[in-house]
Amino acid sequence: MRILSKSVLIPILALLVGLGGGFVLGGYGEAKKTEPESNEIFEELVLSHSALSTTEFTQYLKLVRQGHADRLPFLLEIRLDSSLLDLARTYTPERDSQGIAARALAMARDYRAAYPHQSDTPWVAKEVQAALALKTQPAESPAKSSTTSE
Amino acid sequence: MRILSKSVLIPILALLVGLGGGFVLGGYGEAKKTEPESNEIFEELVLSHSALSTTEFTQYLKLVRQGHADRLPFLLEIRLDSSLLDLARTYTPERDSQGIAARALAMARDYRAAYPHQSDTPWVAKEVQAALALKTQPAESPAKSSTTSE
Structure with missing residues (x-):
């Protein structure tokens, strides 16, 4: 097996280390970004659902109370x-x-x-x-x- | 400004290129991973909500039909x-x-x-x-x- 020269090996290793580190950092960054976003989407869903339910049940009740x-x-x-x-x-x-x-x-x-x-x-x-x-x-x-x- | 020698500069550049590429790949991987997951959570929410609504409206209607x-x-x-x-x-x-x-x-x-x-x-x-x-x-x-x- 031919051994690669130091001048080629070191940049390749640096590239690999960079790729690995960047991959972890990028994944972490994206995970951090989408986590509160999902919570916010969930809260928005609860709000819009509760608004619809409020309207719906108020209308049912108005029908009942108005005979x-x-x-x-x-x-x-x-x-x-x-x-x-x-x-x-x-x-x-x-x-x-x-x-x-x-x-x-x-x-x-x-x-x-x-x-x-x-x-x-x-x-x-x-x-x-x-x-x-x-x-x-x-x-x-x-x-x-x-x-x-x- | 002192110019860095080629043997130092190239590994540093390789490291930076790797970090950048890895960051993008990692972020992309994480985004791809959480995207279908969010959709799945949303579909699960719709299913559980529709199950509760089905139960609720059936019970209201049973009350009405049973006098x-x-x-x-x-x-x-x-x-x-x-x-x-x-x-x-x-x-x-x-x-x-x-x-x-x-x-x-x-x-x-x-x-x-x-x-x-x-x-x-x-x-x-x-x-x-x-x-x-x-x-x-x-x-x-x-x-x-x-x-x-x-």
Whole structure:
């Protein structure tokens, strides 16, 4: 093996040391930069969500207090539909390790079986049907894995 | 100014080039690593929020369908209280550049003025009072700045 001369080796080593040090510093800098940014995004999300909830619940309550409580079920069914669409769009068994989404879906499925409701908007009605039919991990019988020997 | 010899200058330059390149690569690597991670956290948030909404709206609707619609206003007032607490906790004028939170708060303030309600839990009642009294940017009269000459 040919040994590299000192005049070539030292700059190469310096370059490697620099690359390594720079890589660590750059990664650290970026991590520090995105960390408070993520927190800020999270707080902004909480604020915008709480603003929407404040508006929503105030409007429901105004309807009730002004004697229009009969309009409420219609609005609540729309909100249930939109929650089901969001749930189905984002569901993966990995994201739902606690089975909270699976239980919520099962509850909605039972409710809609007992009190059928369908959106007036055809694509919403269709998507909601698909969402309700979604197969989730904990919704499959836990006994199944002990009876089959796979 | 004394000129550095080539044998010193080249390794220093190599070190600097390495540091610069490494810094960029490290930052890029970290950004690439946290980017899909943030998206994943966001999707998880949407899933868990939609699961909670699905449960919540199903329960409201079950109450209505089972003839207990009279219990709904009490539950909606609790949800309005909790939304107001979240809003007040996270509000800053910078985060609310569109004034959505300010308008939501103003709407809730008008509603509670017309239909007073107070939580049975003393600290919640107190915090909600404070939330409703929160000064927000767009809630301050826009005419004020043109009449005062500060």
